[in-house]
Amino acid sequence: NAGVTQTPKFQVLKTGQSMTLQCAQDMNHNSMYWYRQDPGMGLRLIYYSASEGTTDKGEVPNGYNVSRLNKREFSLRLESAAPSQTSVYFCASRPGPFVSETQYFGPGTRLLVL
Amino acid sequence: QKEVEQDPGPLSVPEGAIVSLNCTYSNSAFQYFMWYRQYSRKGPELLMYTYSSGNKEDGRFTAQVDKSSKYISLFIRDSQPSDSATYLCAMSKTNFGNEKLTFGTGTRLTIIP
Numbered sequence: 001n002a003g004v005t006q007t008p009k010f011q012v013l014k015t016g017q018s019m020t021l022q023c024a025q026d027m028n029h030n031s032m033y034w035y036r037q038d039p040g041m042g043l044r045l046i047y048y049s050a051s052e053g054t055t056d057k058g059e060v061p062n063g064y065n066v067s068r069l070n071k072r073e074f075s076l077r078l079e080s081a082a083p084s085q086t087s088v089y090f091c092a093s094r095p096g097p098f099v100s101e102t103q104y105f106g107p108g109t110r111l112l113v114l
Numbered sequence: 115q116k117e118v119e120q121d122p123g124p125l126s127v128p129e130g131a132i133v134s135l136n137c138t139y140s141n142s143a144f145q146y147f148m149w150y151r152q153y154s155r156k157g158p159e160l161l162m163y164t165y166s167s168g169n170k171e172d173g174r175f176t177a178q179v180d181k182s183s184k185y186i187s188l189f190i191r192d193s194q195p196s197d198s199a200t201y202l203c204a205m206s207k208t209n210f211g212n213e214k215l216t217f218g219t220g221t222r223l224t225i226i227p
Contacts (some may be wrong), residue, residue: 004157031212042217043117043158043202050212059214090157097212099146100165105157 002026004106006091012112013081021076021109023091031094032074033058033103034066036087049074050097081113084088117141120203120218128132128226133190135154137203137218142185144205147179149188150219159199162188193225 004111007022020110034046045058063085064079074093078085090104121135125132126187135149150158162177164186170177176189186205190197194220203218 040122040219042219043204044217047213048212054213070199092157098209099148099215100163100209102160105159108155109158109191 001095002024004069004091004093004104005105006106008109008114009107010110010112011084012114013078015082016113017081017086018079019076019081019111020078020091021091021111022066022073023075023106024073025091026072026106027093027095029069029093029095029104030071031093032068034076035063035090035092036060036089037086042064046076046089078111081111083113085111086113115140118205118216118218121221121226122219124222125226126224126226127193129193129195131193131195131225133197133199133223133225134202135188135190135201135221135223137186137205138184139205140209142184143179143207146206146209147177147186148204148215149175149177150202150204150217152202155159162219194225197225199223208226211215 004025030051033048035043047066049055052071067075089109094103095101118139149162152158164177167179167181174191178187200222202220202222
């Protein structure tokens, strides 16, 4: 049982390049989330997926797209990377939509956009 | 003004000490409160969850919520070097977790052996 896994662990991009961050969970959870963590800002929600086939915007969705490929996988795509997207990205999952259920985080992807 | 304020630290205390970590918030609508622990270069992990006011204890950890003062605390008794991490508070207005969960910026804690 690996929990939530993310790839890659670290990536350097040039401005304008695109990339996809991959996330998978093996806990049969319905809800999945993408966050970014920046110094002095706390964790901020980018997008979430309440169930397979659905996605919704979070607090900071601009510049990102997501795909809930199946129940296990939730990917985050940067179409044209900008230096402001330099951050640590965390994927998370939860059994359902309730705060009272434990949310599990992946190890993170460190992204540097030059 | 941020909705949730958390002293970033760093906070250094000797092993065995009692640690107090705090968050203040401005929106009285927050009802669900969480504390996460985040080790360096790892994802956050849920430590404590509480609903509304009161105390909740789990081993060496106690979470306290004072809604009248808009203030939450996490106490760590008999602190250990393994408690060295960044502690994040988080809160929500409803139990529906797909709405915005508001996080504090985290307090970095070091326990000195």
